[in-house]
Amino acid sequence: MTEQLAPMPADWRRALAVVAHPDDMEYGAAAAVATWTGGGREVAYLLATRGEAGIDTVPPAEAAPLREREQLAGAAEVGVSVVEFLDHRDGVIEYGPALRRDIAAAIRRHRPELVITLNHHDTWGGTAWNTPDHRAVGRAAIDAAADAGNRWIFPELADQGIEPWDGVRWVAVAASPRPTHAVDVTEGRERALRSLLEHRGYIEALTDEDPEAYARAFLDRGTEATAPAFGGRPAVAFELFAR
Template sequence: MTNQLTPMPDDWQRALAIVAHPDDLEYGCAAAIATWTAAGREVSYVLATRGEAGIDTLDPAEAGPVREREQRASAAVVGVRSVEFLDHADGVIEYGVALRRDLAAAIRRHRPELVITLNADDTWEGTHWNSPDHRAVGRAVLDAAGDAGNRWIFRGLEEPWDGVRWVAVAGSDSPTHAVDVTHTLEQGVRSLLEHRAYIAALTTEPPEAYVRNLIEGFAQQEAARFGGRPAITFRLFPC
């Protein structure tokens, strides 16, 4: 079979996942993170917002703390202890120097070898228009990975870190690499289930059925290109 996916590199110790909202990592990527933490690697999360505009039935002042609690619980399921929120406004994140600066600062603080983010393309699978927050943050992450190592950009932040070796984009329509999640798929399901308030507002399906169908479906989608194994896919950019 052509276009087989390559296993993700495993010669690293620290990763930093940077996304726009609570739940972004749980829609498919968390099972891969569970695989890495189970192998003794350190993964931290940085979220640009608290997801305060994400629940139609909750005022943002109430929704933000709820979604923060759900995100911390969700991260714990897959072995992630460090979760930071940057307090950009949900729904109206702007790509630009200010965002790049905040993300470069986060990379310098955490000093990862692998940076993970979410699809920044205009669409999902060429059909569904992508969130402006996803597009802004994903693009800024790719730029900030380089900014973090340049001592002449964003002076006055933490010491530059030029140790980022790859940026891995989850949810890409053109993945190049994958992680076998045979043994951590259930953790991926439970991780998304922690976003109970969000899911309750999103669907009338029973939460476990909704989550299991999604996560197991994502993992099987590219299995034929990865030896028949359930897989989480990434587009990997070397730095």
Template structure:
């Protein structure tokens, strides 16, 4: 079914909200015309697929190289099924989702799902991938305690904080010294951090109908995971609705769908 930029069914699942609250700051068009590489860092398979992946498709279509770094395999995400089975299944679902939006570089680390802990080791693992890929920007998702209509999941909170600090570690030659001394990875400074799914965005990326469709398709690839969530809203209904809500914050009647971010200079 074709995904159109119209208001859709939101359902009751807390993760599915997009910014709808008024913001005191003007939401500006994000200028990404000079970007060559983007790194998206999230905790689990499917985390990029709630609106963000539509922007990813917009970028890859324009020739930007987008990499995904997942900190876990999401092996604890399907109740009643053995994590040893679920981890590879969800990794494969994420690979198919990446294909939908033009992402060819996917790295999944082996940190424990649902038990992600903020450590120097986690920061180092993220900083390593930043130095390897040398992205212009790093993208993460909302890591507030209250997010997505409820209390945010613990792994999301840890992933966000660790990514912020790892971005600084990646730029500092005196931090995580083994990355330089033992692995030969030179420091790398990204220009910006983008946080998706926040209630107080500062910037937006307008997305085409094709990118909306690609974003919907990327979420649909997480088929087994979604089957385990009987109350999950239908992707082709609520994803366009979220992106329409994002465009509504901009105040441009010619803009139909947008992914919103809070942007920080690094």
């Protein structure tokens, strides 16, 4: 990351984060959320799945409620009290009109100025391949930001009383290999650490390392890697699309 990153816009009050799985926000972007909510902004979370296919040693029927509880607790640590689940199938989310409609409906209800999502590109950079769920939800979130404002796309939503909202000004993509902007998360890092640690069931199935050591190392790597492109400050980077 050699290009200098611009500061994220600050003239907004409401954001909606749209991701595929429990823990997607906690692996980095939650530090920005903690910073924003700490400054009085409102952030809500929308998850396409309950993460039921995410733990190899736990059957989906048991994993879903576990990961839902972990997500609610993790969100609370960074000041997010509204968390919604769409119940698309974990691991096989399909990009298409159904997913776009579900996200557009949530955007219309929450009326955010900023939509946040996770990397929609094919890779994390280089040859580190991204997952189908991340790609599908990221792309659908970007598209749904426009869909939400057009009453003739998914007109059935208006028939249900979910009126168009054309107030999304930006879509910010976390963990993109093509970042353009960043947020100083000096104030939000410890809350983000606690947020990620709420996913203890997931982390303990993922690694034999001590959960706190694992989580702190992961988050520090990300914020410190961004720092040289953002005035030396620990930061979370985003690829920002303006509308």
